[in-house]
Amino acid sequence: MALRSHRSLLTRIHHRFLIEPATVDDTAEYVAFRLKGAGADHELFSRESLAALHELASGSLREIDRLASAAMRESARRKRKLVDRDVVARVAETLTLSSSLG
Structure with missing residues (x-):
């Protein structure tokens, strides 16, 4: 937002908040x-799919x-009741997320 075209908007913003990335436990709680x-x-x-997410x-x-929604759709399409790590990884490839499973 530091672009010149946003200068007017930036003068109206009084507070800025930075949300830190979720931890693995935060991710599990958030999804639940x-x-x-x-x-x-x-x-x-x-548990493995949450870690992959x-x-x-x-x-x-x-x-x-975004990834969880796509993984649930893919699991439903495959008539699976549980989203597993492989589905999350496969969906991530199609969504072209920049991170990769190590």
Whole structure:
């Protein structure tokens, strides 16, 4: 937002907040919270898939949302009840996330 074209907007902003990247545990809690809010009554992600979500999204909540949504769609398409690490990795490739599983 440091572009010249945003100067007027920047003069109106009084506070700026930086959200630190989520930890692996934060990611698991965040996904569980979002799923509960959507009405899920059981676990949809394996522990390994949550770790992969975190790693591939670099802790970014927006990327976690995007990747988790795509992984759930892919798992549903394959008629799987649990999103596993392989599905997360496959979906990440199609979404062209810059991070990779180590």
